[in-house]
Amino acid sequence: MKNKKLKMARVEHDLSQQELAKKVGVSRQTIGLIELGKYNPTLQLCVAICKALGKTLDELFWEE
DSSP: OOOHHHHHHHHHTTOOHHHHHHHHTSOHHHHHHHHHTOOOOOHHHHHHHHHHHTOOHHHHHOOO
16 A cells, blocks of 8 residues: 555655655665555654654554
8 A cells, every 4th residue: 555645744844755765764765665555664664754754653654
């Protein structure tokens, strides 16, 4: 399942995949794969992404 919420939050912060990746210590490809729903990030990575974007785990990763 695509993670549209992650992409929306990243765009709201005017960050490229590369910039977000640098903030959380992963490759741009990893961020791209998470957004496409083709990579399941660790909880540690999810938390780092949330902190970088000022969002909660529920806001970015909870599936309705």
